[in-house]
Amino acid sequence: MPVLGVCSLKGGVGKTSITLGLASAAVAAGLRTLVVDLDPQADTTLALGATGAAAQDVAAVLDNPADYVVKSALAVSSWDPDMLDVLMGSADSARHDGPTYEHRLGRLATALDTLDEYDLVIIDCPPSLGGLTRQGLTACDRALVVTEPGLFSVTAAARAFKAIDDLRRSSAPHLQPLGVVINRVRARSSEQAYRQAELEGMFGPLILSPMIPERAAMQQAQGAGRSIHDWPGASAAELAQAFDSILARGMRAMSEA
Ligand SMILES: Nc1ncnc2c1ncn2[C@@H]1O[C@H](COP(=O)(O)OP(=O)(O)OP(=O)(O)O)[C@@H](O)[C@H]1O
Ligand SMILES: [Mg+2]
Numbered sequence: 001m002p003v004l005g006v007c008s009l010k011g012g013v014g015k016t017s018i019t020l021g022l023a024s025a026a027v028a029a030g031l032r033t034l035v036v037d038l039d040p041q042a043d044t045t046l047a048l049g050a051t052g053a054a055a056q057d058v059a060a061v062l063d064n065p066a067d068y069v070v071k072s073a074l075a076v077s078s079w080d081p082d083m084l085d086v087l088m089g090s091a092d093s094a095r096h097d098g099p100t101y102e103h104r105l106g107r108l109a110t111a112l113d114t115l116d117e118y119d120l121v122i123i124d125c126p127p128s129l130g131g132l133t134r135q136g137l138t139a140c141d142r143a144l145v146v147t148e149p150g151l152f153s154v155t156a157a158a159r160a161f162k163a164i165d166d167l168r169r170s171s172a173p174h175l176q177p178l179g180v181v182i183n184r185v186r187a188r189s190s191e192q193a194y195r196q197a198e199l200e201g202m203f204g205p206l207i208l209s210p211m212i213p214e215r216a217a218m219q220q221a222q223g224a225g226r227s228i229h230d231w232p233g234a235s236a237a238e239l240a241q242a243f244d245s246i247l248a249r250g251m252r253a254m255s256e257a
Contacts, residue, residue, distance in 0.1 A: 005144065009157075036058065144250070176253075208249060
């Protein structure tokens with residue numbers, strides 16, 4: 001199963017929104033998809049309409065990645081109960097966010113190895129580089145780094161690439177960056193244009209196209225518990241198309257690996 005991680009090492013730049021957009025694109029493309037909610041805030045679990053729907057959650061899976069625990073932490077998403085499942089997030093997972101012994105970093109990967117019914121797994125990581133993000137990245141084939149065109153987000157993106165590189169040399173030899181998604185792009189902002197140019201200078205071909213524009217439809221669909229492909233209007237269609245392109249790029253990269 002191809003496993004795609006979404007990380008940033010910075011809060012609030014859009015990891016969860018990108019995870020949800022890619023899950024929406026995956027379902028629209030007919031891929032049976034599992035979303036892993038590694039963030040103790042559990043925003044993804046809520047947005048996918050899966051809260052409280054399973055007996056266990058990802059915290060129990062990281063305690064013991066046996067197949068029966070994994071099964072008991074899976075819930076169907078209200079977006080599409082046949083195509084989309086969630087490995088439930090919970091505040092309890094924060095227990096696993098401290099320093100982690102290297103020999104334990106493979107627990108999420110071990111858990112995912114007990115499953116074979118998905119065409120794609122997407123992991124939503126928390127904002128910090130703690131044990132949870134390390135677990136997540138160690139389980140991935142490819143990692144997407146999400147950023148906004150602002151100074152602090154740009155420096156965080158650089159740190160995220162360094163973290164991916166460090167993990168590849170230690171616990172995750174197969175891990176590769178897929179690229180940078182620039183989110184919340186506003187058409188007429190000179191500061192943003194400056195930061196975009198800076199990102200292009202730093203990451204060159206790793207910048208994924210298209211960039212994701214800032215659109216009210218993103219928050220409206222999330223607030224209504226619906227997928228962006230299922231939300232009316234031209235802005236939602238534009239976002240949906242952007243996620244289709246990024247997903248296609250990711251699937252291509254992971255099938256070549
Ligand atoms: N392209 C966009 N257009 C409009 N709103 C957006 C966009 N991307 C994200 N948002 C909004 O910004 C807020 C933060 O986004 P999100 O929760 O996806 O970030 P995050 O990186 O997952 O945050 P955290 O670090 O807390 O996990 C949310 O309210 C979301 O709806
Ligand atoms: Mg989030």
